Amino acid sequence: MLRKNWWKILCIIFLLYTFTAGFLGPVPAKPILNETIRNLYFHVAMWFGMMIFFIVSVIYSIRYLRRNNPADDIYAVEYARSGIVFGILGLITGSVWARYTWGDFWSNDPKQLGAAIALLIYLAYFVLRNSLSDMDKSARISAVYNVFAFAMLFPTIWIIPRLVESLHPGGMGNPALDTKDIDSRMRLVFWFGAVPGWTLLGVWISTLHIRLHLFSLNQERHV
Amino acid sequence: MFPASKLIYTLVKKDILLEFRQQYSFYGVLLYVASTIFVLYMAMGQPEDMVWNGLFWMMQLFICVNAVAKTFLQEGKGRQLYFYSLCSPVHFILARMIFNAVLMLLMNGISLLLFNLLLGSPVNHFFLFLGISCFGACSISLVFSFLAAIAARAQQNAALMAILGFPLIIPQIMLLMRLSSLAFTDVFQSGLGTIILLLACFDIMIILLSVILFPFLWKD
Numbered sequence: 503m504l505r506k507n508w509w510k511i512l513c514i515i516f517l518l519y520t521f522t523a524g525f526l527g528p529v530p531a532k533p534i535l536n537e538t539i540r541n542l543y544f545h546v547a548m549w550f551g552m553m554i555f556f557i558v559s560v561i562y563s564i565r566y567l568r569r570n571n572p573a574d575d576i577y578a579v580e581y582a583r584s585g586i587v588f589g590i591l592g593l594i595t596g597s598v599w600a601r602y603t604w605g606d607f608w609s610n611d612p613k614q615l616g617a618a619i620a621l622l623i624y625l626a627y628f629v630l631r632n633s634l635s636d637m638d639k640s641a642r643i644s645a646v647y648n649v650f651a652f653a654m655l656f657p658t659i660w661i662i663p664r665l666v667e668s669l670h671p672g673g674m675g676n677p678a679l680d681t682k683d684i685d686s687r688m689r690l691v692f693w694f695g696a697v698p699g700w701t702l703l704g705v706w707i708s709t710l711h712i713r714l715h716l717f718s719l720n721q722e723r724h725v
Numbered sequence: 726m727f728p729a730s731k732l733i734y735t736l737v738k739k740d741i742l743l744e745f746r747q748q749y750s751f752y753g754v755l756l757y758v759a760s761t762i763f764v765l766y767m768a769m770g771q772p773e774d775m776v777w778n779g780l781f782w783m784m785q786l787f788i789c790v791n792a793v794a795k796t797f798l799q800e801g802k803g804r805q806l807y808f809y810s811l812c813s814p815v816h817f818i819l820a821r822m823i824f825n826a827v828l829m830l831l832m833n834g835i836s837l838l839l840f841n842l843l844l845g846s847p848v849n850h851f852f853l854f855l856g857i858s859c860f861g862a863c864s865i866s867l868v869f870s871f872l873a874a875i876a877a878r879a880q881q882n883a884a885l886m887a888i889l890g891f892p893l894i895i896p897q898i899m900l901l902m903r904l905s906s907l908a909f910t911d912v913f914q915s916g917l918g919t920i921i922l923l924l925a926c927f928d929i930m931i932i933l934l935s936v937i938l939f940p941f942l943w944k945d
Contacts, residue, residue, distance in 0.1 A: 567941050615895075622892035629888055633879050643878050646938045650871065651893060653934055654927075658896040661923065 516699030523691045541599045547696035548592030555585035560652040563645040575641035580711040584704045613670045616659040736820030762839045771845035774909045793869040797877040814943040822870045829866035854908035861901040871935045
């Protein structure tokens with residue numbers, strides 16, 4: 503998987519499609535939203551990417567705890583890193599969008615708060631990792647924290663936004679997107695362009711980091 | 726009696742006995758509570774209802790970090806090894822959680838008393854608030870018991886615990902604040918049952934996760 507090429511080509515095709523259809527394609531004219539509805543292809547896709555990477559990261563952490571293979575820990579940490587990058591990008595694209603629709607970059611909306619909490623938790627994961635010098639111990643303890651934090655975080659961002667009032671699209675039901683606002687053409691670009699395209703890009707970035715990390719681990723062993 | 730529950734009971738008893746023998750650390754936390762609330766009083770005087778509520782829960786958070794951190798961090802490597810040879814990690818963490826919950830309930834009572842003395846008593850339904858704060862104190866102490874175990878393995882101070890714990894505890898604290906704000910008004914608000922259920926589910930999940938994950942922290 504790490505060295506295969508076909509999915510990288512697929513990723514570029516998806517992203518090219520997202521950018522052309524996303525900027526030039528027709529969108530339904532909605533009051534207030536207007537053209538900012540195109541942010542769906544970028545902002546919402548970032549959150550999908552972030553959640554997928556955090557889920558992958560926690561799966562590798564569980565695998566590490568079961569099998570004690572250092573490679574699993576490297577996979578977990580690099581996917582968590584990509585998740586943070588996507589989360590920060592999602593927060594920025596969301597704030598810019600909120601500036602034009604809600605009138606302010608930050609308005610303490612439950613979903614903005616949830617996103618900020620998620621980022622703080624995963625940044626703490628990196629602080630914990632780096633505070634331990636022994637590699638094996640650092641891997642095990644941070645894997646335990648990763649599993650614990652994941653289990654605490656995901657109910658928070660999946661259940662609580664459904665209970666409280668929010669300005670965010672999709673107030674009732676799905677917290678991420680309002681299916682009434684988008685039409686079938688947008689849905690096509692979103693599900694067959696943006697989400698797989700950005701996710702594959704994140705996987706690509708993660709695999710490069712993982713290869714580098716594994717390489718330096720092997721170098722250390724040979725020295 | 727069931728052997729497991731007997732073991733846990735013995736471990737809790739040991740923690741309480743240790744607390745009685747080394748009273749300086751217990752009084753240390755007590756003094757921390759008193760002096761922080763006094764500082765709050767100097768800074769805020771007698772604040773409004775919602776500020777009072779917010780300050781109370783933030784206070785609980787800081788007390789918890791200090792009180793719970795101490796139970797794990799004061800144990801040396803030798804003593805941990807001794808426990809390791811004596812009992813299973815599951816019994817150990819459960820006993821620790823029970824002990825920390827008891828400790829937090831005590832601190833909760835003391836800080837509620839001091840809050841009422843110094844910062845005024847805006848609470849309309851005192852017993853409702855007392856009940857909610859006891860429930861909250863137990864929930865917070867469960868989370869921080871596990872995080873203290875992590876921080877203790879990382880041989881770090883309470884600062885690491887705060888970094889790890891504060892983002893995780895935000896949702897619970899926010900739910901608790903919403904719940905306890907009910908005790909200030911006479912207006913009935915809906916959604917009370919859902920919040921309690923959610924918090925209870927959180928607690929159960931934390932206990933389960935600790936039982937599953939603590940054995941990995943334990944072996945070295």
